[in-house]
Amino acid sequence: MLFDSVDEVAQRLASAGYLTSTAIATTVFLADRLGKPLLVEGPAGVGKTELARAVATATGSQLVRLQCYEGIDEARALYEWNHAKQLLRITAGRDESWHEARADIFTEEFLLPRPLLTAIRNPDPTVLLIDETDKADVEVEGLLLEVLGDFQVTVPELGTITATRKPFVVLTSNATRELSEALKRRCLFLHLDFPDSERELEIVRLKVPEVSGTLAESLVRVVGALRALELRKSPSIAETIDWARTLLALGADHLDEAVVHATLGVVLKYEADKKRAVNELKVLG
Amino acid sequence: MSFVEALREHSILAGPGETIDAARVLAVLGMDDRERVREGLAASLLRRSGQRTVFDQVFDLYFPVSVGGRSDEPADLESLREQLVQALAAGTAGEQQALAQAAVDAFGRFGEGSQGAGGWSAYQTLQRLRPETLLVRVLAALRADDPGFMADVRRDEVRRQIAGFRRMVETEARRRTAELRGRETVARNAVAPPSDRVDFLTAGRAQLADMRRAIYPLSRKLATRLAARRRRARRGEIDIRRTLRRSIAFGGVPVKPAFKRRRPGRPELVLLCDMSGSVAGFAHFTLLLTQALRDQFSKVRAFAFVETTDEVTHLVKAGAENPAGLAARIHREAKLTRWDGHSDYTHSLQVFVDQWLDAVGPRTSVLILGDARNNGGDPNLPALRRIVGNARRAYWLNPESPRLWSTGDSLANEYATVVEMHECRTVHQLSELITRLLPV
Numbered sequence: 001m002l003f004d005s006v007d008e009v010a011q012r013l014a015s016a017g018y019l020t021s022t023a024i025a026t027t028v029f030l031a032d033r034l035g036k037p038l039l040v041e042g043p044a045g046v047g048k049t050e051l052a053r054a055v056a057t058a059t060g061s062q063l064v065r066l067q068c069y070e071g072i073d074e075a076r077a078l079y080e081w082n083h084a085k086q087l088l089r090i091t092a093g094r095d096e097s098w099h100e101a102r103a104d105i106f107t108e109e110f111l112l113p114r115p116l117l118t119a120i121r122n123p124d125p126t127v128l129l130i131d132e133t134d135k136a137d138v139e140v141e142g143l144l145l146e147v148l149g150d151f152q153v154t155v156p157e158l159g160t161i162t163a164t165r166k167p168f169v170v171l172t173s174n175a176t177r178e179l180s181e182a183l184k185r186r187c188l189f190l191h192l193d194f195p196d197s198e199r200e201l202e203i204v205r206l207k208v209p210e211v212s213g214t215l216a217e218s219l220v221r222v223v224g225a226l227r228a229l230e231l232r233k234s235p236s237i238a239e240t241i242d243w244a245r246t247l248l249a250l251g252a253d254h255l256d257e258a259v260v261h262a263t264l265g266v267v268l269k270y271e272a273d274k275k276r277a278v279n280e281l282k283v284l285g
Numbered sequence: 286m287s288f289v290e291a292l293r294e295h296s297i298l299a300g301p302g303e304t305i306d307a308a309r310v311l312a313v314l315g316m317d318d319r320e321r322v323r324e325g326l327a328a329s330l331l332r333r334s335g336q337r338t339v340f341d342q343v344f345d346l347y348f349p350v351s352v353g354g355r356s357d358e359p360a361d362l363e364s365l366r367e368q369l370v371q372a373l374a375a376g377t378a379g380e381q382q383a384l385a386q387a388a389v390d391a392f393g394r395f396g397e398g399s400q401g402a403g404g405w406s407a408y409q410t411l412q413r414l415r416p417e418t419l420l421v422r423v424l425a426a427l428r429a430d431d432p433g434f435m436a437d438v439r440r441d442e443v444r445r446q447i448a449g450f451r452r453m454v455e456t457e458a459r460r461r462t463a464e465l466r467g468r469e470t471v472a473r474n475a476v477a478p479p480s481d482r483v484d485f486l487t488a489g490r491a492q493l494a495d496m497r498r499a500i501y502p503l504s505r506k507l508a509t510r511l512a513a514r515r516r517r518a519r520r521g522e523i524d525i526r527r528t529l530r531r532s533i534a535f536g537g538v539p540v541k542p543a544f545k546r547r548r549p550g551r552p553e554l555v556l557l558c559d560m561s562g563s564v565a566g567f568a569h570f571t572l573l574l575t576q577a578l579r580d581q582f583s584k585v586r587a588f589a590f591v592e593t594t595d596e597v598t599h600l601v602k603a604g605a606e607n608p609a610g611l612a613a614r615i616h617r618e619a620k621l622t623r624w625d626g627h628s629d630y631t632h633s634l635q636v637f638v639d640q641w642l643d644a645v646g647p648r649t650s651v652l653i654l655g656d657a658r659n660n661g662g663d664p665n666l667p668a669l670r671r672i673v674g675n676a677r678r679a680y681w682l683n684p685e686s687p688r689l690w691s692t693g694d695s696l697a698n699e700y701a702t703v704v705e706m707h708e709c710r711t712v713h714q715l716s717e718l719i720t721r722l723l724p725v
Contacts, residue, residue, distance in 0.1 A: 026324040033313045188328040
């Protein structure tokens with residue numbers, strides 16, 4: 001058990017630089033308590049990956065990260081035999097019998113552990129981050145089922161390796177593809193969305209402490225207004241923070257039309273969105 | 286348990302495994318903190334983000350904040366409004382919640398307290414309270430002296446707060462009614478469905494806006510799905526000639542088989558949309574969706590009709606920047622009507638065949654959107670047959686449920702003999718259909 005209570009989760013994550021809402025704190029606590037993986041879904045830039053990182057920092061665990069992409073396979077995710085080294089070993093011991101050689105080349109020494117195996121074998125507390133699970137192929141999900149369900153990995157030559165200590169697993173997904181029901185069933189589900197204005201204000205103050213109170217407040221307010229518009233890509237927390245940093249670099253101490261007009265590109269990434277925002281907010285520069 | 290059953294009725298599929306998880310969650314969390322219980326249950330029961338709104342509504346019914354009404358303050362309208370101004374200005378959710386309770390308590394009652402007849406009405410409460418009219422007063426209370434555009438931003442914010450308050454009143458009224466009638470009844474009837482299951486034909490304005498917001502994420506999803514399908518379809522038949530040629534290098538043993546290359550066929554798409562009042566919302570949505578998907582097709586052409594047909598491709602393209610105003614622009618700038626503005630499939634199909642039949646070629650998929658309600662006219666099947674005959678594929682998407690086809694003035698079943706007709710009532714169905722129907 002990493003945490004004792006929901007409040008403790010909130011507190012320790014905050015000291016690791018991650019402000020939680022009730023939803024986040026409760027779900028993290030439950031994932032820890034019930035020993036279930038945590039599936040975090042939400043738009044880009046709301047701090048899904050950051051959450052795993054914060055949990056690792058807060059609990060002093062090691063963070064093992066598996067970045068999923070199309071075409072990722074067992075050899076990249078789980079383990080691989082170090083063929084080159086095995087060949088070297090065989091050539092080095094020319095005069096030994098086949099039995100000796102076979103027993104020798106399939107040992108730990110020649111095993112290249114990939115993220116999943118690393119996380120399972122690690123005797124210290126571990127946070128396993130499986131990033132962008134939706135990008136991986138369906139076959140990988142099947143692989144994850146075994147690993148996440150029982151926290152064990154079977155290597156035919158070595159036998160089954162069971163986790164000595166269950167890692168805290170976080171899966172993130174942008175929902176570009178529906179994950180399979182079987183995988184979802186094994187996880188606790190957390191949907192991260194844009195934060196409410198109070199929490200966002202706190203986050204901005206925490207990440208960019210130099211920014212003045214009034215500026216941060218009006219910043220969060222404008223971002224809120226932008227999210228209410230029908231945009232192709234609504235600005236996320238990462239963009240708000242970027243914006244605060246930009247304004248700081250420009251030395252602006254309050255938001256006015258000219259400043260907003262000049263820096264809107266930091267928050268809005270589509271030309272059409274920008275035009276629309278300029279019209280709707282009536283900032284004509 | 287009954288909470289889970291209520292969720293299942295709203296198409297949130299929670300199996301026994303989830304129920305057990307939920308019970309374990311409650312055992313760990315205890316029942317002290319309502320918000321934590323809510324989040325904990327959500328984490329264990331939900332599988333998809335769109336389910337959250339439904340979940341919240343059902344949760345409010347089954348785990349109410351309090352029971353009964355508060356009787357400590359006999360609120361009169363004016364003082365309540367004043368308090369509301371303060372609460373909205375301060376932006377404190379807790380206070381607004383309390384006020385919503387008080388308001389429903391004071392004004393929401395209708396009918397006598399006898400079993401079955403009485404209830405609590407959010408509509409009645411809001412009619413009396415009229416929170417929209419408080420906007421100016423809230424702004425005054427804030428004494429906002431923001432420069433220029435910030436004033437607008439502030440006004441929008443207050444508007445959103447007021448909308449939030451309306452929702453609180455609605456939740457509260459639902460809860461109070463639930464106490465009266467039993468929560469199962471209310472849970473079945475009064476919980477709004479998630480936006481991808483809302484019927485196109487009955488969707489309100491806010492729901493349509495919700496749907497529009499879902500277009501871009503949806504189009505991304507569909508594009509990935511189509512691309513993945515294309516990739517998978519590429520591997521296939523063995524190209525005998527090239528395999529033999531390659532095997533020469535290995536002494537005639539076909540070590541590496543060569544596969545036939547597929548031509549990357551990017552299909553053309555022609556949309557023929559009924560833009561008459563009855564189905565405009567549906568056609569509108571589909572137009573925007575195909576526009577968002579246009580990089581998947583080599584060419585997308587859109588035609589709209591009510592009584593007569595006109596091409597609207599350029600309008601749809603320009604409309605991407607202001608999706609809400611698209612329908613109005615189409616009606617204003619394209620020539621769709623002749624006399625009375627009732628849909629006339631007979632003439633519209635004929636005009637399309639006469640003027641734009643060359644848009645439909647052997648690489649074209651045609652989608653016809655409409656309810657096939659021809660107001661008593663002749664179906665003009667020969668015209669439709671010519672369109673279908675020219676096209677590579679043709680489908681008719683009908684926003685009515687199959688039960689209603691060919692009832693009244695609908696000619697759905699007649700048209701269905703010529704072209705494949707699919708029921709397409711919700712965003713969910715539409716995205717399923719698009720992935721299934723579109724050629725690889």
